[in-house]
Amino acid sequence: MPTPPHPQDPIVEVHDLVHTFGRDIRALDGVSLAFDAGMVYALLGPNGAGKTTLIRVLATLLRPDSGSAQVAGVDVLAHPTRARTRIGLAGQFAAVDDYLTGRENVRMIGRLYGLSGAEAKRRADDILEGIGLTDAASRAVKTYSGGMRRRLDLAASLVGRPQVLFLDEPTTGIDPRNRADLWTLIRQLVDDGTTVLLTTQYLEEADRLAERIGVIDHGRIISEGTSDELKDTLGGAMLELSVEPEHREAAQGLLRDALGDEPVLDPETERFRVTAPDGTRSLLVAIRALDAAGIEPDDVRLIKPTLDDVFLQLTDTDVQPEVAS
Ligand SMILES: Nc1ncnc2c1ncn2[C@@H]1O[C@H](COP(=O)(O)OP(=O)(O)OP(=O)(O)O)[C@@H](O)[C@H]1O
Ligand SMILES: [Mg+2]
DSSP states (O other): OOOOOOTTSOSEEEEEEEEEETTTEEEEEEEEEEEOTTSEEEEEOOTTSSHHHHHHHHTTSSOOSEEEEEETTEETTTOHHHHHTTEEEETTTOOOOTTSBHHHHHHHHHHHTTOOHHHHHHHHHHHHHHTTOGGGTTSBGGGOOHHHHHHHHHHHHHTTOOSEEEEESTTTTOOHHHHHHHHHHHHHHHHTTOEEEEEESOHHHHHHHOSEEEEEETTEEEEEEOHHHHHHTTOOEEEEEEOOGGGHHHHHHHHHHHHSSOOEEETTTTEEEEEETTTHHHHHHHHHHHHHTTOOOEEEEEEOOOHHHHHHHHTTOSSOOOOOO
16 A cells, blocks of 8 residues: 655655656656645756656656655556546546536536436536536537647546546637636646646746746756746846946946946947846946946836746757846
């Protein structure tokens, strides 16, 4: 018998997972990660990074070559059947039947999870309402659009009240309004006690939804942390401001002394740009220094790197990160 999980143990804990397809595709090349219950963890990575492969291992659909994985206190490789009772997976467990209606599908899966007929009915209606499919619930699934199918998949993955929910690109192909609704729904699930591991290619999604983000590329986690921590890895913020032309020379010296970096005047925008190592504090220091000399800066901006910048830099694409304005 596996020992019950200690409340402080991470709810998902993965050590050195390796999985190879064929001879030389190392889809997982030593993945380790761990996170606590009650959060959204986003796995962010480009096409072919290994996201789906990792999700399939954790959801007991694929046996890795080596490594270990615990989910909700269960060793998924040693006890896959037990693990399956604690997890939900959007898209895969939900063997959605095209000829049944949306409601019938969700109810049926509820029954498979051992709910009574009345319970399955109530829960199906609640979930379909929450996911915005009430109007379409009585229609056969074969009449659904791609986005509606995805939402039905998600609905089906929730019936069993999983402790941990795996969502592989839950909002890909979903229009912006429905995406925002899904985000709300996912946050509600987390508030109700479900832990979510999702994969995404949308940086905004990871930024908005996830407490922690793991960036995966070529089967390896190449960076990990909160969205702010990841942004910090790019180096700090930049300060931009303009001053009247007659004050430029003085301002340049004052900014250099205050921030310890040489301000650069952009000839096009006629604005100074200088690194702001302490973010908002640097901004205050700079403004005070200028103010003390009777210089009033205009159009002051503190520019922080975005998650896009981090992602592009980490995943080693040809695109140079730009400082967003
Ligand atoms: N069944 C398979 N047979 C052979 N190679 C596979 C198989 N599944 C995945 N791969 C390969 O493993 C690597 C990782 O694929 P995976 O599907 O995990 O990437 P992903 O991060 O989910 O990508 P995407 O963002 O495109 O969904 C890729 O090189 C892919 O071609
Ligand atoms: Mg994938």
